[in-house]
Amino acid sequence: MDVIQMQRTWVEYTKSLYREGYLDSQFAQLQLLQDESNPDFVVEVVSLFFEDSERLLNDLTKVIDQQQGVDFKKVDAHVHQLKGSSSSIGAQRVKNACVAFRSFCDEQNIEGSLRCLHQVKQEYYLVKNKLENLFSLEQKIVAAGGSVPVDELGFL
Amino acid sequence: MESCNCIEPQLPPDELLSKYQYISDFFIALAYFSIPLELIYFVKKSAVFPYRWVLVQFGAFIVLCGATHLINLWTFTIHSRTVAIVMTTAKILTAVVSCATALMLVHIIPDLLSVKTRELFLKNKAAELDREMGLIRTQEETGRHVRMLTHEIRSTLDRHTILKTTLVELGRTLSLEECALWMPTRTGLELQLAYTLRQQNPVGYTVPIHLPVINQVFSSNRAVKISPNSPVARLRPLAGKYPGEVVAVRVPLLHLSNFQINDWPELSTKRYALMVLMLPSDSARQWHTYELELVEVVADQVAVALSHAAILEESMRARDLLMEQNVALDLARREAETAIRARNDFLAVMNHEMRTPMHAIIALSSLLQETELTPEQRLMVETILKSSNLLATLINDVLDLSRLEDGSLQLDLGSFNLHSAFREVINLIRPIASVKKLVVTLHLAPDLPEYATGDEKRLMQTLLNVVGNAVKFSKEGSISITAFVAKAESLRDPRAPDFFPVPSDNHFFLRVQVKDTGSGINPQDYPKLFTKFAQSQSLATKNSAGSGLGLAICKRYHMLVIRFVNLMDGHIWLESEGLGKGCTAIFMIKLGVTECCTESKLPAATNASMNHAQTAFPGLKVMVMDDNGVSRMVTKGLLVHLGCDVTTVSSGDECLRLISQDHHVVFIDVCMYDGYEVALRVHEKLTKRHERPLTVALTANSDKATKDHCRRVGMNGVVLKPVSVDKMRTVLSDLLEHRNLV
Numbered sequence: 047m048d049v050i051q052m053q054r055t056w057v058e059y060t061k062s063l064y065r066e067g068y069l070d071s072q073f074a075q076l077q078l079l080q081d082e083s084n085p086d087f088v089v090e091v092v093s094l095f096f097e098d099s100e101r102l103l104n105d106l107t108k109v110i111d112q113q114q115g116v117d118f119k120k121v122d123a124h125v126h127q128l129k130g131s132s133s134s135i136g137a138q139r140v141k142n143a144c145v146a147f148r149s150f151c152d153e154q155n156i157e158g159s160l161r162c163l164h165q166v167k168q169e170y171y172l173v174k175n176k177l178e179n180l181f182s183l184e185q186k187i188v189a190a191g192g193s194v195p196v197d198e199l200g201f202l
Numbered sequence: 203m204e205s206c207n208c209i210e211p212q213l214p215p216d217e218l219l220s221k222y223q224y225i226s227d228f229f230i231a232l233a234y235f236s237i238p239l240e241l242i243y244f245v246k247k248s249a250v251f252p253y254r255w256v257l258v259q260f261g262a263f264i265v266l267c268g269a270t271h272l273i274n275l276w277t278f279t280i281h282s283r284t285v286a287i288v289m290t291t292a293k294i295l296t297a298v299v300s301c302a303t304a305l306m307l308v309h310i311i312p313d314l315l316s317v318k319t320r321e322l323f324l325k326n327k328a329a330e331l332d333r334e335m336g337l338i339r340t341q342e343e344t345g346r347h348v349r350m351l352t353h354e355i356r357s358t359l360d361r362h363t364i365l366k367t368t369l370v371e372l373g374r375t376l377s378l379e380e381c382a383l384w385m386p387t388r389t390g391l392e393l394q395l396a397y398t399l400r401q402q403n404p405v406g407y408t409v410p411i412h413l414p415v416i417n418q419v420f421s422s423n424r425a426v427k428i429s430p431n432s433p434v435a436r437l438r439p440l441a442g443k444y445p446g447e448v449v450a451v452r453v454p455l456l457h458l459s460n461f462q463i464n465d466w467p468e469l470s471t472k473r474y475a476l477m478v479l480m481l482p483s484d485s486a487r488q489w490h491t492y493e494l495e496l497v498e499v500v501a502d503q504v505a506v507a508l509s510h511a512a513i514l515e516e517s518m519r520a521r522d523l524l525m526e527q528n529v530a531l532d533l534a535r536r537e538a539e540t541a542i543r544a545r546n547d548f549l550a551v552m553n554h555e556m557r558t559p560m561h562a563i564i565a566l567s568s569l570l571q572e573t574e575l576t577p578e579q580r581l582m583v584e585t586i587l588k589s590s591n592l593l594a595t596l597i598n599d600v601l602d603l604s605r606l607e608d609g610s611l612q613l614d615l616g617s618f619n620l621h622s623a624f625r626e627v628i629n630l631i632r633p634i635a636s637v638k639k640l641v642v643t644l645h646l647a648p649d650l651p652e653y654a655t656g657d658e659k660r661l662m663q664t665l666l667n668v669v670g671n672a673v674k675f676s677k678e679g680s681i682s683i684t685a686f687v688a689k690a691e692s693l694r695d696p697r698a699p700d701f702f703p704v705p706s707d708n709h710f711f712l713r714v715q716v717k718d719t720g721s722g723i724n725p726q727d728y729p730k731l732f733t734k735f736a737q738s739q740s741l742a743t744k745n746s747a748g749s750g751l752g753l754a755i756c757k758r759y760h761m762l763v764i765r766f767v768n769l770m771d772g773h774i775w776l777e778s779e780g781l782g783k784g785c786t787a788i789f790m791i792k793l794g795v796t797e798c799c800t801e802s803k804l805p806a807a808t809n810a811s812m813n814h815a816q817t818a819f820p821g822l823k824v825m826v827m828d829d830n831g832v833s834r835m836v837t838k839g840l841l842v843h844l845g846c847d848v849t850t851v852s853s854g855d856e857c858l859r860l861i862s863q864d865h866h867v868v869f870i871d872v873c874m875y876d877g878y879e880v881a882l883r884v885h886e887k888l889t890k891r892h893e894r895p896l897t898v899a900l901t902a903n904s905d906k907a908t909k910d911h912c913r914r915v916g917m918n919g920v921v922l923k924p925v926s927v928d929k930m931r932t933v934l935s936d937l938l939e940h941r942n943l944v
Contacts, residue, residue: 072836072924079839079927087839095832126873130902131832133924 049192056183057198063180068173073136077196089184092177095135099170102128106163110156121159122151128166139169224278227271234268256303256310263303266296341492347375348496352503361511365397368504372479373399376493379446379483382437384476386411386455393476398437409433415450420474425451425494425501434478446481447489451501453477456509477501556597563590585633592630592666599663613769617796618658620712621646624685627665631681635673640681642669647686649913651710655794660766665714667763668774668787672718675785679719688713688790689909709792711772717786722778767791818845819934823864825849827857827880828871828900833923837869837900840930854880863888865895867937869921872899872912881915896937900925918942 063069080087106124110116129144143166150158184194238261245257273289351371355364369381380400384393387408393416395407409416415432428435430445452474479497481487567587575583628644635642672681688711767774772791778784824846828834834850841848849865851857854876861868861884868884870877881897888894896918901908904922912920919942921933936942 071926075924075926076836076839079843081843084839084842091832091835091839094835098831127830130830130873130923133902134830134833134836136924 049187049190052183052187052190053192053195053198056180056187057195059180059183060199063176067138068176070136070138072133074199076135077199080196089181091135092181095131095137096174098131099128099140099174102131103163103167103170106166110159110163116154116156116159118151118154118159122148125151125166137170137173140166140173143169220278224275227274231268231272231275234264234271238264253310256306259299259303259306263296263299266292266299270296344375344492344496347371348499351375351500355500355503355507356510359507359511359514361508364504364507364511368477368500369397369399372497372500375496376479376481378479378481380437380478380480382434382478383453384409384434384478386473386475390473393434395437396475401437407437416476419450419476420452423452423498425449425497427489428478430480434476435480437478437480444484446483446485446487448478448480449489449494449497450476450478451497453501453508454505456505456512477504553597557594560590560594560597564594585637588630588633592634592670595663595666599667613657614659615655615657615794617653617655619652620650620654620685620793621652623658623662624665624683627662627669628683630666631669631673634670635681638673638677640673640676640679642673643680643682645682645684647684649687650685650712651687651795653796654710654712655796656770656791657766660770661791664763664766664789664791668714668716668789672716672720672785672787675720676718677720679784681719682717683714684717685712685714687711689904689906707795709794711790712793713788713790715786715788717784719784722781722783722785819938820845822846822934822938823849823866825851825857825861825865825868825895827851827854827869827874827877829853829874830871833871833900837925840925840927843927844931844934846934854883858883858887861887861895863895867896867898867934869898869900870917871923872901872908873903878911878915881912881917885916896941898933898937 132140147162774789
């Protein structure tokens, strides 16, 4: 595939992510922050997000699976962190799932919390997959000598 | 053919016998000659005879025979040889021709015989066709009758004419003895004799509708032969011995309600009339199929014509009704207009009339104030003065209301001192409140700007009205008034879902809450309150003349107040915890931000232009404290993009360790457990105000509690996460301009 084609694919893919609600305007802000002085800003932030989230999700699973009784304060704290991270990078669906999760934590509802945890995980893996696809596409574009056409997204 | 023994002895054996033979031969010859002539004559006359050749042959044969016999006449006497030769030739020829003819006839006679049979056959056929022709003609005539009947029936829309014509024409066409129409009564349980052919005014016979014979007729759409003895057929005394055959057919009566827009009328709910037709008695006539068909067709046509007539009646009735209603509405409108005019006149007059004494009271009370009075008297006079001023204001309100409705009222915008406006209103209300022993407190928020742009007079009027009402409805206790600037997130009140204030940089929303300890509001009345508010809002935008004077919504607020709040792009509503628990009136209005204290008419719009002046803040030292790695990184990225020099810390201790006077701004995530504490510590550590870094809270929570908390610990601003580049830019600009976030 030539560069132009890849760039077009990138634009379409990114637009679809926004359209389907995986990403919101915050992610667009991050894309704005990427420039010559900071060429890998987005990838760095997102990688950090992935690491953080995996850790948090593991911790959450451990805390919820406890037989002796679930410490909802801890759960809440973790979910709060995850919510913060996801909203910082604009992972809208993950953030929304976290918001729902928190309300169940407030109610100390174990069933609901479990369900929400699954939901959050699902959303997280989805958005992770999408973002990885996006980044690999970006790498291909750069390797082929082109540049990522952030300007063509139009709504920034 | 007799053999002619023509060659015989010359001696006449017997004179008599030969004489007779002579004569006979003569006559035979004559006959033989005349027959072909006759044949030729008659065949010439008729043009159809097919076998001319045979005829010629036959003719030749006869002629020759005749010739033979003629020539025979000469042989009776002595004759020459020539004659004998001629005779022989003739005989030979005759023999030839006659044999030929005989042979020919063998072929021809069978044909001729068959012609005869064919003729018989054709004659039969002709007879049959004649019969059928007769039948068709009768049918065609019947058809003509039907068409004519239909035409007659359909040419009028008058129901009686239709029915009468039907009976008359049917009677004429079919030569009936009697024809009658039975209509169902209103109850639908009986059939009443409505029309007959012969009797002019039929007596009101009725028969019950559920007779078996009637059911039989109604259940089929064909004409049914019924017995002449059935009750529907026994209409007149028997004229003859044998009553004629009777036929009955149903006539569907279609009602207007049967015509639905989407469906066809349902057959099961139809009503039917019954048409009974009687052939003349003693006539031995029978009902023919085509006659029955005619009757059925006519019955259907009648049904259609009747329904048309019914529709027409209905539509005429509807039209009359509409005209009546129109007239009535017109009258009502004119009456309403008169009423409104009267009211307006009354208002105008009353205003004037009320103002005059008011002015007198105010003037004289002022004069009285100038004279020597005891302290008690002075207090009394002051109260009189204040109350009359209030009353005068209210009277002015009334006038304004009328002007509002004319749409001629405009807001009087100007810069004014917001704080003093509040204080003045309180001062006006205090005397009245003190009479009722109510405590009035005013609390102005610290962030309430001192000066604002808006209509000062109307704001004061509104305040006066709201507070005045609070005083009026409280028998004891206290009235507390709080005023503060409404923040964006708290602008949307769940109780006023259709209020979408859009804060902008030159304006702010002033929120005033007046809490009283009066009787409160029944929670059940809440929905009513707010629908009425909604109504009033929409009324306010159209100039509804019917809104009336005085106490409109909830019997509390002057329509004026509602209108003004609307004009100032605001909203007003009530909250109460229940009966007996007092009530809080809350209103929000949009005021312009103004910096200067001069009486400038233009709202200060300086902020807007300043906001985008700085697009980068080079060298601005910023510290970011956030325990969420991703957040931290993003915030740092933002600030770096804007040119700042950023230090990030992830804990309170680290922050306090690294903070110094060099830092200009510190962003603190207050969702961290020690967020507020750190802010406090920062303030403590760096106490000199002009050197201290500005502290801004970063939070995902936008509620009032968070904001209050931030304010309490002395933070300079609150920013909602996640932050966009533009927002960060604005925040930094504002901070550097004002050392505060407005």
